[in-house]
Amino acid sequence: MSDFYQVLGINRTASPDELKRAYRKLAHQYHPDKAGAGNEAKFKEINEAYQTLSDPNKRANYDRFGSADGPAGFGGFGGRSGGPNAASGAGFGGFEDIFGSGIGDIFGEFFGAAMSQLQVELEVSLTQLLLGDEIEFKLNGEKLKFTLPPNTREGVSIRFAGKGQAYRGGRGDLIVTLRQKPIGKLSSEQRRLFEQLRQTGL
Known part of the structure; x- marks a missing residue:
């Protein structure tokens, strides 16, 4: 998923007014009804970015967790969650997949x-x-x-x-x-x- 700040062309410290101005400019530029320059996919991406960053709670979650839904938005180790800062680990099945099923015994003996x-x-x-x-x-x-x-x-x-x-x-x-x-x-x-x-x- 794209970085919402990059989608809107603003930095992470942008004020609500700066956010709104950037959104209006891009929404007008890529509106599907605009002849020659309309781009429905881009317009939807701009809207999604604005809906997330214009809401203080969603923006805080996005900044911290990479998802507007906060920690619940993560896909865990088994998948990839939205946002540029989200951790990914496709196909990661846990310690046993990497080290084998005996990892618990090794730690048990060590401790x-x-x-x-x-x-x-x-x-x-x-x-x-x-x-x-x-x-x-x-x-x-x-x-x-x-x-x-x-x-x-x-x-x-x-x-x-x-x-x-x-x-x-x-x-x-x-x-x-x-x-x-x-x-x-x-x-x-x-x-x-x-x-x-x-x-x-x-």
Whole structure:
């Protein structure tokens, strides 16, 4: 379908008076009864454009949706609606036509894995963070272990694949975030030495 603004030869900000003048000029020019210059198809197109753009509500719908009827005027993904701004998708049958019927399963597994990810915090000592250690802990009755390298910073996360919560496609991952255990009573000198060790990585 033609752009109604182009049909009438006006821009989209045209006032009602400008719209009316353009319509009268073109209607007179292409009226079917006018000898030699009459054009019934063009005249009908001009009338349709004017009927739409002269009505404030229809014009607003046309400007926004490309149809005087608003969203209801769209033909959906299966067809083409009127207006220059209307979305078209002839023959478009949805995601399954493009990606196959397994698209739902793919998304289901993806979001299932994401939602079944389990996050926990594990306290380790400052000495373990600085010097490294073999760390063992239990979660839901299962013993897990990992090697903590020297000079590890608090807040580091360790991923255990397949150790999270169960979902239809399997089990999600376990994310363990390391937190430093509160330090007991230390002298100011001991605290200073610990801080030096942390900064130098010794």
